[in-house]
Amino acid sequence: MKCPFCGQENTRVIDSRPVPDNNSIRRRRQCDECGKRFTTYEKIETIPLVVIKKDQSREQYDRSKIQGGVTRACYKRPISVKKIEELIDDIETEIFNKEEREIPSTLIGEIVMDKLKELDAVAYVRFASVYREFKDIDTFMDELKKMMN
Structure with a gap:
C-alpha cells in the first residue's frame, strides 16, 4: 500500500479490525519511510449489479x-x-x-x-x-x- 504522504510503497499494518457493517476491515497503517499513519478500508468485492x-x-x-x-x-x-x-x-x-x-x-x-x-x-x-x-x-x-x- 502506497503512503499517501510520501508515496513510498513500504507501509505496514499496525492494527486491523472489522467495521460494524461486517463487509469491510479497517486497517491502521504506518509508513516505514516517513513514519506517518493512515487508515485504509478493505471491502468485500461483490458481484456487479x-x-x-x-x-x-x-x-x-x-x-x-x-x-x-x-x-x-x-x-x-x-x-x-x-x-x-x-x-x-x-x-x-x-x-x-x-x-x-x-x-x-x-x-x-x-x-x-x-x-x-x-x-x-x-x-x-x-x-x-x-x-x-x-x-x-x-x-x-x-x-x-x-x-x-
Whole structure:
C-alpha cells in the first residue's frame, strides 16, 4: 500500500479490525519511510449489479444515488451522519443479499422507503413523495393517513 504522504510503497499494518457493517476491515497503517499513519478500508468485492430503471433501461448500481436520495430526505432532520451511513449500509446489504445480477429500481425504492419508515416518519414521507411521484394533495394525504394508522 502506497503512503499517501510520501508515496513510498513500504507501509505496514499496525492494527486491523472489522467495521460494524461486517463487509469491510479497517486497517491502521504506518509508513516505514516517513513514519506517518493512515487508515485504509478493505471491502468485500461483490458481484456487479445492474439496476433496471422504470423505462427498462439498465445502468450500473451506484451507491451514491441512494445516498443522495436518503440525504435529501433526511435534510434538517435530527438524524446523525452515522445513522444515515448505517441506513445506507443496511439497504445495500439487503440489495446484495438478494444475489441477483439485475434488480429493478422499484425494488430498491421500496427497500429504501421501508428503512426510512423505521428511522424517521418525515424523511420517509419526503422520500415517498418524490419516489411515488405524488401528483396532488389527495395522494399525499392518503400516504399520510396510512402512516397514521
